[in-house]
Structure formats: structure tokens, C-alpha cells
Amino acid sequence: MNAANEPLRRLPDDQVGLVVEVFRMLADATRVQVLWALVGREMSVNDLADHVGKPAPSVSQHLSKLRMARLVRPRREGTTIFYSLENDHVAQLVTDAVYNAEHAGPGIPGHHRGTGALKAETGA
Template sequence: MNADSQGMPAALDEDQVGLVVEVFRMLADATRVRVLWALVDRELSVNDLAGCVGKPATSVSQHLAKLRMARLVRTRRAGTTIFYSLENDHVRQLVLDAVYNAEHAGPGVPAHHRGDAGVREIARHHEAAGE
């Protein structure tokens, strides 16, 4: 392997490392992961999110406050209702990648690959072979 720094990313400064650690800390909670997953392609109110994740609205609201402080979600007010959505496409991609990566740890073909015709053919081959 080439030991020079060509093609290598620049080192992260301590402040940036701290921010990255905080993002991962926010992802280290099952309820917050469920909340972020529910927001991948839509915006929802606290009550709607509570229904999606099966937790009381007060608990979800506390998680949302943390996610908002970490700049992972944003709000939009419509009358008296506040709607939450993911802060940006980077957060969306981070959530998708985390879930998709976790799917690879399980048996069989990950759900996110099942729409791919080539992957479906490989899965059929494995099923036919009794694997």
C-alpha cells in the first residue's frame, strides 16, 4: 500500500471529531433511531411520531429536543402544530446507510437489495440449492 497521503482524507480537527461523536451518540438510542427512520421521507407531528414508534408523546418530544440540538431534525410550525423532518439529505443518507448496513448483519438477502433483479436471481439460486 502506498504510504504517502495522496488520496487520503485530511485529518479531522478535534472540534469536528466531537461533533461526529455527538451524532453517533444520538444514533445510539433505539427510540431516536425509530424517530429518524419514521422521518426519512416525510414530516410528522410529535403525536404522529409517538404512534409510529409506540412511545408516549412526552418521551418522543424529549428525544426530538435532543435530535434538534444535535441538528439532526428541524421543525416547521403550521398553526398550533409543529412538524418535524430530517435536517438535510446528509442526515437522511446517514439514517438509510445505518439501517441498510444493519440489514447485512441478518440472514438472507437484505430488504434493500430485494428490488434488484440480479440480487433476486442470486437469492432464488441459493433457495433452490437449499442454502
């Protein structure tokens, strides 16, 4: 069933608040880079910091906020903490946001150029 055939429903206020918080987390360039890096993989804080070009303490603060918003989850292995996306919905949200942004640029979006183009860009 597609959305046009579903009855119109209003979201409960508490759910709207949670949605707003998710979008607030996506309103920061470093957090978007971190989330995009975690699509399909797990990474340590130091690897994420190297990837996004920010100091590890700064990335750690962003990860703390993302964890509180239930967008990422930590896993400890010895003294190293690894992060991954909380669930497939977060991965889909981040991927859709990136793909939507690609449509705003010139030319054919990377995700429309074939499966190899985006995989090469993301390392997936």
C-alpha cells in the first residue's frame, strides 16, 4: 500500500519531538560525516576522527550526542570503543539524505551512475 492510499494521520507530539531531535542531529556537518562513514561498517573513535579530519575528543562528543539520540551504538573491545549505526532505519535515513543532496548538484547523481560509483566513494 502506498502513502496516498493510507488514511491521513497526525503524529503524536512526543513522536514529533523525537523526529525533530533526529533532524537536529543531522544539522551538523561533522555528525553527517560520522553517520555516513558508519553506513555499513563499524569504526573506532580514532578511525572516525581521522576520516572526518577532526580531533578525537571532538568526534567523541559528537558520538555522545548521536548515542543519546539513539542513532549510533557503542561496542567496547578492550580499551577501544567501536561505533555502528543503531539500526537499518538510521542507515536508510542517512543514505536517503545523501542521495537527495546529490540531486541538488549538477549532472547525474553518483547513486544513479551505477552500483560501482557509489561503492567506490563510500568504500562499501
